[in-house]
Amino acid sequence: MRPRFMPVLRAKLLAAGLAFIAVCASAQDIDETALAERVDQQMTQLLAQYPVPGASIAIAYQGKLVYQRGYGMAVTETNTPVTPITRFRIGSVSKAVTAVAVLKLFEQELPQALDRPVFGPAGLLPDAAYPDFAQPLDQRVLKITLRDLLQHTSGWGGSDYDPQYDLVNIAKARQVPAPASAHDVIAYVLKQRLLDAAPGSEYFYGNFAYNVLGRIIEHKSGMPYEQAVQALVFHPAGVEDAAIAGDRRIERAANETVYYDDPRWPAVADRDGSGATGPQSYSALHFKAMDATAGWMATATDLVHFADATLGRGVPALLQPQTLALMKQRNPAQAENNYGLGWVVTRSNGVQILSHSGALTTGTYAYLQWRADGWTWAVLMNRLPLPYPPEQGVTELQAFQVAVQRGLMNAIVNPAAP
Template identity: 30%
Template sequence: MHGVRLLAFILLGWTGLSIGSARGEAPPDFADRAESLVRPLARSGLFSGAILVAHRGVPVFRRAYGYANREWEVLNTPETRFRVGSITKQFTAAAILKLAETGRLTLEDPIRLFYPQAPEAWAGVTIRMLLNHTSGIPSYTNLPDYYARIQRLELSPQAIVALTADKPLLFEPGRGFDYNNTGYILLGLVIEAASGLPYERYLRETFFDPLGLNDTGYDDATTILPRRAAGYRHANGRWRNAFPIASSIPYAAGAHYSTLDDLLAWDRALFSDRVISAPSRRAMFTDGGYGYGLGWFLGTAHGHRLWSHGGNINGFLTIKDNYPDDDLVVLVLANTETAPVQTLAREIAALWFGDLEPKSDIVLEPEIMDRYAGRYRLSDGAILTLVREGDHLMVALSGESAVPFAPEGDRTFLSRERDTRITMDTEPDGRPTGLILSRGTTDRMAERIEEPAQH
């Protein structure tokens, strides 16, 4: 749910909805090849979590890696509960659509109908605009003091909304796109106002309990939750516990936990009539003009239609990819902030589709890579120099020519030419403190020694 964004999809306009017209069966030795892809990342510590690939609802790859709790050396399992971050948004979107089906609201209703405290500038903002990030309301997770102060405070949803209520709109409502967590906080308040129930209770009673999703719920840090994974970050060459985040802060934008099996069961129910109706599903998966529907990104990968959403919350990175025309689901849930979950999910799908030369569809915003540019000293005194060039980093080690490193995520970059990966150590606000240089089975730490070069 964080403000750092990946520009990760080849956008596609479409009007139809097709699910279940699967193509083909599992390729020979698919599971072994997927394991060969994941194992090096797990061995180096870059990936810790669980992965599931399902075809026609049947798991064909379901495995876990690394530690759920490093302090007690408790391993992850396929049943481990992970925080899923912004995958929460599809639960929130489904709840809004369910309320619309029962006549409690319409998607064209102004937000002020359910949240009268909204400022006059938000008068033109509708529920649909909140769902598809076209409201122009600034996101509270982009505020300068979000990481240092806001995320550690227990705040009501109303107090969270108030953080940006006095800020100017980024654009006229409906005239642009900006991924916006404040909008989904407002949607949680809409659900409460329209249903008369607390957000968590409405989702549990309407969806989770009837569907038997017993491993999915609102993550409350004060609750004893069996099989809950702890989240980790890497900084200054060491594993550390993720920075704490108050349970109330993510709310309807990113507060849920789940498991591989529950998320698969949720998909099977969502793409039937057990969650929302067929007309509501068509609305959910209709592109609003910016590669986003209602709680889902819409695009293509490997030449196949893709509906997807990721999650990014302290200590956790997640992705849920659905290939609707192939009835294929790829789930990657990680409890480390270094995990290249999106690239991993796409490369696993490439194995399924027989795409021998998969190309990364991850494009980082230039300001993220500019932040990483600079000089880093390895323990033997050698210097790594990072410079942004277009959509990749040029990386030069003392005595070697510079080579391009393409992004695998917002912290991880890969050079296939050198079979080498760099993973950035960062503070919660994104400032780099060092990096890990991984080549083969060897990891080397480097500390940052100066500010980024000026361009």
């Protein structure tokens, strides 16, 4: 996706104003056959309404998996169907994973660690260890805290520029081979870009801050990001299939779907700087550089297990109660900011909801929701039906998101809803 379109897409995909209906039930009240019929009907309708080749859904109630199924094709060319073990890229749902890893790493130092500076001689990424990050162009960077990164109040992200999609130009500026690494992206931004606002003053949802969080995880743990998150989050949650995705179709992992860009979307320049063009899903993305912000792939069931393990539903919680309370806190000074620490935190009919969506133009859509009334569910798709140019399709994109989120939620917890 061209960087200037990112704010529109991010805002629409992360909007949390959908009015879900909350219906509480006890475990013995769940009619799994009826639930399956309702969900199947809704998923069939979605895939008929929108040109999505394949999707997967997993649903749990009170920590018990009550439904999982694949729909449509994982590989259309070979008529390979999606199954519950099909893995998908999860886009920005990766941010919730990164946030939980950060909170786990710093758990014994919370809440004070949230107010520690990130950059500078005594920062979480200290100048001595990261000389490329020292002496930023904008001295306000030295006031950015760990909380700012987690909550999208670092001051980055208010413009149309997203450095995570500018890997060729950044590589040229840094005089390194394209695509630029996560480290080079950070060094470039610190040396070449001004903040869009003072740290802590405004909420700008974006990708770059979570790239920085990934490097904090590496420095604090002494391990590469992927290895650290596996050890801190996924393995304790019983998740074995999550991994950082490969860039190319030839790098597709076992049981991973193929991603089918919306046919209305044109070919894009390859992120390797060769001048070649190709589909967005296999030419424009470099997952090692976007690991902590949008790099993971997993099954829908993996995501349900991750959310339930994080919050201690059905299994011991990954995080202590006081840490979970911090994770759910929204910024009281910013009414428009419904982001806690790594999760969108909302409430509907008295029920607290933690959720996150994810999208990679135009081959991935993902959504994960944990509800205090007992339900946890995730849906993954191998196409985001985003028309081109995207600024002319905002209404269509929003309608798609409403159809997926509200339609499925009503099918799961409120069978009487129209």
